[in-house]
Amino acid sequence: MRKLLKGVKRFQEEVFPEREGLFQELACGQSPRILFITCADSRIDPNLITQAEPGELFICRNAGNIVPPHMDTTGGMTASIEYAVAALGVRHIVICGHSDCGAMKAALQPESLVDFPHVKDWLGHTSSAVRVLKEKYPGKSNSQLLDPLIQENVLQQMMHIRTHPYVAAKLATNKIKLHGWVYDIKTGSVFAHNPANGIFEDVRVDLPDEIASRLAHDHSHDHSHDGGHDTVDPAMPQGSHTFAAE
Ligand SMILES: [Zn+2]
Numbered sequence: 001m002r003k004l005l006k007g008v009k010r011f012q013e014e015v016f017p018e019r020e021g022l023f024q025e026l027a028c029g030q031s032p033r034i035l036f037i038t039c040a041d042s043r044i045d046p047n048l049i050t051q052a053e054p055g056e057l058f059i060c061r062n063a064g065n066i067v068p069p070h071m072d073t074t075g076g077m078t079a080s081i082e083y084a085v086a087a088l089g090v091r092h093i094v095i096c097g098h099s100d101c102g103a104m105k106a107a108l109q110p111e112s113l114v115d116f117p118h119v120k121d122w123l124g125h126t127s128s129a130v131r132v133l134k135e136k137y138p139g140k141s142n143s144q145l146l147d148p149l150i151q152e153n154v155l156q157q158m159m160h161i162r163t164h165p166y167v168a169a170k171l172a173t174n175k176i177k178l179h180g181w182v183y184d185i186k187t188g189s190v191f192a193h194n195p196a197n198g199i200f201e202d203v204r205v206d207l208p209d210e211i212a213s214r215l216a217h218d219h220s221h222d223h224s225h226d227g228g229h230d231t232v233d234p235a236m237p238q239g240s241h242t243f244a245a246e
Pocket residue numbers: 039040041063064065098100101102103104
């Protein structure tokens with residue numbers, strides 16, 4: 001804790017004064033363009049890996065970057081997604097998995113979770129992804145299935161989030177775009193699912209001009225508080241993806 005408190009002190013004395021204009025603006029409200037859903041893993045820092053400023057990402061985190069399918073019962077993810085999409089009007093949703101994900105390792109070995117009933121229940125939301133992998137790659141070891149599962153889980157959660165009513169409505173009217181990412185801790189690479197070919201592509205080398213120009217366009221509107229919506233491309237249908245490793 002001592003290190004944490006020292007960090008707070010350094011932030012207040014050194015960082016805050018340099019960025020005071022930004023924080024004064026943010027004190028009056030937020031207008032994030034992106035809902036960023038990722039794992040609670042301590043090694044993931046969404047703002048660091050995207051170099052986003054405070055106020056730019058509305059972040060939801062949990063074990064395994066999971067989005068439960070919409071249900072009538074209220075949960076933290078459901079409420080946060082509803083608020084981000086319906087109230088804040090985010091334009092993009094990124095679901096970001098990561099390498100070496102402990103939740104995905106556990107999902108491959110549910111028998112290891114007997115003493116963690118809530119974790120086991122929670123990871124049930126990725127059971128379809130596990131089943132897909134075991135069907136596609138019979139005989140592969142759990143360690144061989146881990147990287148494909150990390151990708152498949154992102155796709156699974158992208159399907160789940162479509163069942164949330166506000167997300168479905170905004171996708172149907174092209175007011176929001178859904179992105180599937182995987183972050184590699186060891187290399188810093190970020191791979192984005194390309195719905196056109198089903199492959200997770202390194203954004204560093206494969207960022208299409210069309211996406212780059214759209215991102216630049218979005219950036220120019222940051223903090224505009226205009227409440228309007230850019231039209232974005234309709235999301236492609238799911239179901240025909242393949243893995244880069246294939
Ligand atoms: Zn994880």
